[in-house]
Amino acid sequence: MPSARDPIADLRRIAFLLERAHEKTYRVRAFRGAAATLGKLAEGELATRAQAGTLTDIQGIGDVTARCVVESLNGEEPVYLRRLEATAGQDLDAETAGLLHRLRGDCHSHSDWSDGGSPIDEMAMAAAQIGHEYLVLTDHSPRLTVARGLSAERLEEQLGVVADVNAGFRQLGLSFRLLTGIEVDILADGSLDQTDELLDRLDVVVASVHSNLKDEPEVMTRRMVNALANPRMDILGHCTGRLITGGRGTRAESRFDAEAVFAAAVEHDKAIEINSRPERLDPPKRLLRVALEAGCRFTIDTDAHAPGQLDWLANGCARAVACGVPADRILNTLPADDLLAWAASHK
Template sequence: MLADDVARLLDEMGTLLELQGENPFRCRAYHTAADAVRGVGGDLLDMVSSGRLAAEVPGIGETIQSKITQLVTTGRLTALEELREQMPAGLVALLRVPGLGPKKIKALHEALAITSLADLRRVAESGAIAGLKGFGAKTQQKILEGLDFVESSGDRILQSTALRLVAPIVEAVRKAPGVEQVEVCGSLRRRLETIGDLDVLFAADDPAPVLDRFVALPEVAGVLAHGPTKASVRLAGGVQCDLRGVTPEQFTFALHYFTGSKAHNIAMRRRAIARGLRLNEYALEGSEGPLACRSEAELFEALGLDFIPPELREDHGEFDLAERGPIPPLIERSDLRGTFHCHTDWSDGGNTLLEMAEAARQRGLSYLGIADHSRSAGYANGLSIDRVRRQWDEIDALNETFGREFRLFKGIECDILPDGSLDYPDEVLEGFDYVVASVHSSFGQARQVMTDRIVRAVRHPLVTMLGHPSGRLLLRRDAYAVDLDAVIDAAAEAGTMIEINANPHRLDLDAPHARRARERGITLVINPDAHATGGLDDLEFGIGVARRAGLSPEHVLNTANCSEVARRLKKTSSR
């Protein structure tokens, strides 16, 4: 069993325990272990068999270690299966409703026998929730609004979930006899934040045998359609996956077409018609017959365009760029030299400073910014002023051992308080190398109040960058009411940077606003918001947002080397 699968089941275990009202520390231990396991990658069986699991994956106690061992050796977890039997399946779905945590769900279940989203809407519309102790009319209205949000999200999944589900499909198709090429298409190739279904394309002279193998894969829970060139299935969890087969000569055109977007494809077809050509999903044809295109680059060239990366294919200005050409190179993961906004066990992270530093070095980074929670975040073990200074001492000591090869920067994720002031006095903030200012409370403020609150923070001379600006949690919580354009304008005037939070549950700033920030001359920072070593791998999701925004390496702070970053941070803190 792969590490991602084990982590997902550990998270589910922690969530079900929360819904049962278990000790919060016990529940949190499962979520922390899940974060730690994600950082391992690959197959855990060898680590378990050799006894290296406890030594190499910190933060995992004896109880959870035994459960991981059971998972990787048997593919089952008895304790989880028992919890699933005890808990109505629909209760977990209630966690998607913004503002509904495990405690409130448990209370609703016990008081009103709610076991599903449909039950929740029925009792909320009847007014029954307003009369419950600890709820009230306002909470009931927020629940109704949250249900609307869930329904508008539909059955979409996170990009990270989609990648995990599609990986074994792609690998199996690639290994099938006769397959020459295989690629993921659709919104996942364009790196949208959430994905509706999965699209995979392959090239083979005879697609039928490949499709026969596909529908028989162990990942397939049900077959929806099965023809000679296309099959549609439901994977575990209900996600639809479509596999299409084309000839090698058709592959370039099909790859472009099934990548989309629809608006981009329409514009491409119009462009072909204007040049006396016809473009469809299988060919580009002229008056003398089909034109051979061995790659998408050749297809774009045939229409007088520079290659347009998949992330830009939304008909939002990419054709103007490609006509002028060449399109400036978009940022790659390899361009990042370091990152910021990372948590440790000083607050609510699962790893020590040293463990986070070593994990960063293993991933080819030359610096890492530590930004644990500030003192108001009691729920996250936020740092008192005394603990801040003790953490600084530990960072200084570690930097002595690293020498010039690596550096830890002293940062903080400082709460923006409801009135826009910051969580520490200036004399403390001055001691950090950088300050990430973030909203973690009073999400329900009116739009103008929230906007003024964040604007005040980004104008503070000691704030280096704004963290997760909209506060959204994809598929779980909508953004708070805020005028992000006004915030971006204020950050541009103040010289404050803005992060692209790469956590796949956030991806915040989103691509359209990141593009606007770039146009206003703001420096963006790709941060993982990592709470364990494995969270550093989320940088790739931030790269996807940055590419969709058209960012090149020079637009992003953490493509600079360590000495340049230190210089820029010092200049920012003294502005």
């Protein structure tokens, strides 16, 4: 009889693949919740319950998750997992695959400290497991209350958690680094929604517009240009704010003078994010080409809110390749120390 697999690891892998496929949240939660619940059982209880057929007596364990556990304990790859793995591959052309291989990390991600779905350590471990050298944690800032934005006090606390996570990686002998950051709101006057003192302490600052997205073009342009001039900002996130698909519906692009905004990014050596979320894919290709012609630097980021979404970088790579963005203009092809040196140069 084949030796048992790790059923909790299999449940987490299923959740990861469901997240990457952008499946419904309730499906992901079923598997992540089951993994968390079963991980708290006393030693030997999981196998005992599986043999007795009483796994579904545990709250949060349904027929599908129980079946996956039994198959794992029997040394079999769960059928549910096998089907997901069989359909999980992405058909990438050679140039896109090559650019994806050159990316060393991701500069935009969220945890359950704001509107993400998973703890900080799970996001970090998932990034390490898919081959990233670093991940920047960029939970939201306080004004975005709908996303549980972090007050100064909570952000201060989070910095300690990030330090602990990195200490854990060092103890494991892993070189992966979780970098501190924030997705800070660009306010109406172009100022940033967090204290200067805290922004100065962060490794990377992504700044995005989340409110008044229908402002007149001259108002939006002034707002973004002012933000780009702030020495504490590094990356302009999802610059048009558009939504092209997904559960939140669609949303038109914000209107602004793209040439003026991208010129300001070049003047202050700030990066334009190529956002890889399927519902964003922002900026649109026509604006990505304008930014390229203006001489902008870029980052390709997932804006991940769950571990499986960290595997979305190929979406941004495909758009960069389609628009002719060279790898040497993409900052997250750099090692962590070089990325940090670039970010520090603004302050």
